[in-house]
Amino acid sequence: MTKRPAYSNLVKTMREGKFLFTGELEPRKMTDLSSILHSAEKMKKTGKITAANVTDGPQGDAYTCSMVPSYLVQEKVGLEAIWQMTVRDRNRIALFGDILGGAILGLKNLLALTGDHSALGDNKNARPVYDLDSTQLIDLVSKMVDDGTDLEGNEIEGDKIEINVGCAANPNSNPRGPEILKVGRKVRLGADFIQTQTAFDIDDAKDFLKELEQFNVPVLLGLFPLKNYGIASYFDEYIPGVSVPKDLLSALKKAKKEYKEDKKKRNEVIDKINIEFFEPFIMEIKKTTKAAGIHCMAVHYERLFEPLLKNF
Amino acid sequence: MIITQQKDIEEIYDMIKSYSKILIVGCDGCCQPPRSINEAKVLAQMLELKARSEGKELKWKAITVLRQCDDRIAATTVRPFIEHYDAIVSLSCGLGVVMMNKVFENILTYPAQNSLFGGAENNAENYFAEYCETCGECLLGVTGGVCPMAGCAKNLSNGPCGGTVGGKCEVGGYTHDCAWVKIWDRLRKFNRLDLFNKYRPPRNYRKWSSPRFAEINKTYTNEEETMEEEK
Numbered sequence: 001m002t003k004r005p006a007y008s009n010l011v012k013t014m015r016e017g018k019f020l021f022t023g024e025l026e027p028r029k030m031t032d033l034s035s036i037l038h039s040a041e042k043m044k045k046t047g048k049i050t051a052a053n054v055t056d057g058p059q060g061d062a063y064t065c066s067m068v069p070s071y072l073v074q075e076k077v078g079l080e081a082i083w084q085m086t087v088r089d090r091n092r093i094a095l096f097g098d099i100l101g102g103a104i105l106g107l108k109n110l111l112a113l114t115g116d117h118s119a120l121g122d123n124k125n126a127r128p129v130y131d132l133d134s135t136q137l138i139d140l141v142s143k144m145v146d147d148g149t150d151l152e153g154n155e156i157e158g159d160k161i162e163i164n165v166g167c168a169a170n171p172n173s174n175p176r177g178p179e180i181l182k183v184g185r186k187v188r189l190g191a192d193f194i195q196t197q198t199a200f201d202i203d204d205a206k207d208f209l210k211e212l213e214q215f216n217v218p219v220l221l222g223l224f225p226l227k228n229y230g231i232a233s234y235f236d237e238y239i240p241g242v243s244v245p246k247d248l249l250s251a252l253k254k255a256k257k258e259y260k261e262d263k264k265k266r267n268e269v270i271d272k273i274n275i276e277f278f279e280p281f282i283m284e285i286k287k288t289t290k291a292a293g294i295h296c297m298a299v300h301y302e303r304l305f306e307p308l309l310k311n312f
Numbered sequence: 313m314i315i316t317q318q319k320d321i322e323e324i325y326d327m328i329k330s331y332s333k334i335l336i337v338g339c340d341g342c343c344q345p346p347r348s349i350n351e352a353k354v355l356a357q358m359l360e361l362k363a364r365s366e367g368k369e370l371k372w373k374a375i376t377v378l379r380q381c382d383d384r385i386a387a388t389t390v391r392p393f394i395e396h397y398d399a400i401v402s403l404s405c406g407l408g409v410v411m412m413n414k415v416f417e418n419i420l421t422y423p424a425q426n427s428l429f430g431g432a433e434n435n436a437e438n439y440f441a442e443y444c445e446t447c448g449e450c451l452l453g454v455t456g457g458v459c460p461m462a463g464c465a466k467n468l469s470n471g472p473c474g475g476t477v478g479g480k481c482e483v484g485g486y487t488h489d490c491a492w493v494k495i496w497d498r499l500r501k502f503n504r505l506d507l508f509n510k511y512r513p514p515r516n517y518r519k520w521s522s523p524r525f526a527e528i529n530k531t532y533t534n535e536e537e538t539m540e541e542e543k
Contacts, residue, residue, distance in 0.1 A: 088466075092514060114473040117465055117483045128466065135470035136514045151514055170474045178472050178496035181509050185470060189511060197474060241477040 004146065004192055007162035008108035009080050010051040011192050014218035019286050020293035021309060022082060022195070022220055023052040023302070025073065027064040036069050040077040042302035048309040051080040051109060053195070053295070057089065060121025067098060071105040082166065082195075083107045086115025091131035095140060096150050103144075103161040111166045111195060112137040112186075134167065135186050141165040142190030167191040169219070171199045171208035172241030180211055187215040195295045198224035198235075200245055202281055209289045218292035221285055225274045225308070227301040229256040248277055267303075275308050282312065313344035313432050314405040315440045316425035324355070324401065325362045327422045331398035332369065334359070337390060337412070337421075338376035339404035344432070344440065347403035347425065349376040355403065355424055373397070380408030387415050394419055429462070448519025454507045456498025463491030469512040472496075 006012040013020050023043045025036050036054075043049040052073060056066040070081035083102055090098065099110065114134045118126040132140065143149050145161050167186040173179035183194065194217055199205035205221055212219050226232040226244065229252040236244040251273045259266035285291050298304050318324075328334055336359075338352035352374035363370035373396075377389045380402060390412070394400070400421040402409045412421035434441035445461040451469070452459060461467050465483035466475075471492030475482030479493040499508045 114466060114468070114475070117475060119465070119483050130466045130468065131517065132514050133466070133468040133470050134473070135511065139511070139513065168474060173474070173476070174478050175493060175496070177500070178493060178508065181496075181505065182470065182472065185509060185511055 004142075004164065004190065005162075006164065006192075007145075008051070008164045010082065010109050011164040011218075013050050014193060014292045017292075019291075019312065020050040020220075021048050021305075021312070022293070022295045023049045023305070024055065024295070024297040024299050025052050025069065026055045026058060026299045027066065027069045029062065030064055033064070033069055033072055037072060037076055039300065039302050040073045040079045043305060044077055044079045046305045046309060048305065048312065049079065049296075050293075051082050053082040053084055053111060053297075056084040056086045056113070056115065057121070058116060060088070060116040060118045060123075062121065062123050062126075067102050067105070067107070070102070070107050074106060080109065081107060082109040082111050084111045084113055085137065086113045087130055087132045087134055087137050088115030088118060089126075089129055091129055092136075092140065092151055095132065095137060096144070099141060099144055099163070100156065100161070103163055108163060109166065110141060110163050111168065112141065112191070113168055135182070135189055138165055138167060138186050138189045138191055146190070164192040165190060166193040166195055168197065169194050169208075169212060170197045170241070171205055171221070172197060174241055176208070176211070183212065184215055187217050191217060193217060193292070194219040196220065196222040198222045198239070198242060198297060200224075200242065200248075202284055205285065206289055209285070209291050213290055219290075220293050220295040221289075221291045222295045222297060223278055223281065225278055225296065225298045225301055225304050226252060226270075227298070227304075228270060229253045245277075248273065271304055271307060274304055278308060279311065282308075286312070313342045313430070313440075314407070315428040315431045315442070316343050316345075316347060316403075316405050317428055318355070318403075318425055319423070321358050321362055324422070324424050325359055328359065328399055328401060329363070329366075329368070333371040333397045334399050334401055335390070335393055335397040336372055336374045336401045336424075337380065337403065338374070339380045339402070339408050340376055341379035341381060341404065341408070343403070343405055343408075343425070345438070349374060352376060352403055355401070359401075377404075377408075380404040381411050383411055383415050386412055390416065431462075445520075447515070448524070449515060451512070454510065454512070455495045456502065456504070456507075458491055458494045458498055460491045460495060463489070463494070468492065469515060 006015050027036055054066045054070040057063045066084050070083040073079050073081045112134045118128045140151055145163055148156050169183045232244050232252050255269040282294055336352045336356045338348040340348050356372040356374045360370045378385050380386050401424050402412055402421050403424050405427040409423045429442035430444045431440050431442040442462045447461045472490050476490035479490050480486035481488045481490045499505050
């Protein structure tokens with residue numbers, strides 16, 4: 001298919017070939033979004049973050065929707081949002097309606113996701129929807145943006161919808177075969193960019209990026225700086241296919257133990273551990289792969305952006 | 313097979329406790345585990361004991377039917393007994409219970425089972441898995457005979473999702489197989505990954521939304537024809 005125009009600053013920057021960074025914001029069960037906006041402010045201040053993902057009920061939890069915070073982050077902070085949308089909770093009618101709503105609000109990036117199953121979340125007995133899958137959601141967005149219609153070909157009135165759509169890819173997938181085929185199918189259906197799940201193994205990450213090159217679509221490699229030992233061990237244990245390097249885990253554990261009372265010092269040490277691990281990691285990715293940049297999922301850990309990205 | 317699980321005895325008893333004579337009807341059809349005459353008798357005895365513990369007397373008779381969901385078979389087998397009883401307890405799946413209520417309009421048939429799914433025993437005794445969701449648009453021809461509707465927790469048409477690790481699914485704590493990894497494996501084995509790679513557009517959920525009706529012409533086999541034919 002012919003390349004869709006770059007409607008978002010994110011896709012424009014990717015296509016210019018500039019190595020870029022995206023951040024991540026996670027609205028939870030909240031009505032006050034000031035902490036989200038504050039995090040977005042911090043990201044924007046670094047001058048290094050092109051856009052920030054806004055999550056849609058991660059881990060299957062019932063959280064504040066992603067559309068409103070996406071809008072507010074753009075409107076009040078001036079940071080472009082990557083609006084995450086899962087197919088877990090809404091059928092094609094609701095997805096269509098929300099995409100129209102998001103387009104009216106000026107959202108320019110949509111990341112199409114399946115979504116963690118509701119059985120994993122905090123309302124386990126909910127009826128999961130999955131009317132469409134994430135590939136079909138990309139098909140829906142393509143029809144809306146490129147053809148100006150819904151899935152049935154019914155026309156949309158008014159201005160053209162200008163949204164770029166992205167898909168996820170998992171460098172930890174095992175086996176990798178079906179994952180690669182699936183990503184290829186999503187690109188064929190109209191994905192403008194790829195953001196990957198988190199990687200900790202540099203060789204695996206490079207292999208994976210190499211495999212994705214065939215699709216000729218910008219890829220942001222996902223990295224997850226570890227704010228504390230608790231998060232690191234949770235990640236290691238519970239996130240599908242992710243194993244945090246043992247050295248990193250033990251260094252964080254040591255920091256937790258040694259500076260139990262001194263939070264300031266502990267944070268300094270933890271930041272140093274993260275910078276020592278991730279800075280060379282990012283440098284290596286930038287130098288040796290065709291990745292368009294890094295999706296840095298430092299949720300509630302924005303203070304790391306400044307020192308981590310200062311050399312980029 | 314229709315996989316069923318017996319309701320708690322308290323729940324069954326609660327449904328029938330206002331009656332003094334009940335007919336307990338097993339089903340020799342496709343219920344798994346079997347819900348036939350033996351199971352009917354055991355349930356009857358349990359209900360009798362339960363009634364006795366509450367100072368009541370419960371009269372019962374246990375019978376079984378070839379298939380409760382076949383109205384003609386149900387009618388001919390059960391009809392001779394019903395006039396002596398106040399209510400029927402069925403050990404069939406929900407389909408059997410509905411048909412019994414339809415056939416015998418003047419007596420209530422109560423369910424003793426919860427119908428779980430269409431499935432079969434899965435590599436281990438007493439462990440059943442769902443294999444068909446009767447979705448109305450069979451995909452098995454393009455998925456190597458593995459059903460993504462019954463086998464995938466998210467009913468994905470273009471899987472797998474990111475919740476699979478080592479071929480196991482995030483739902484159930486990575487103990488169940490990911491249907492889409494199995495599909496990929498099967499199709500790879502037969503060199504048919506072209507089928508995997510194909511985009512399957514959004515499904516027609518009208519075919520999967522209750523209530524469902526179907527008008528299908530029945531074709532009857534000529535009895536004189538042989539059962540096998542080869543060209």
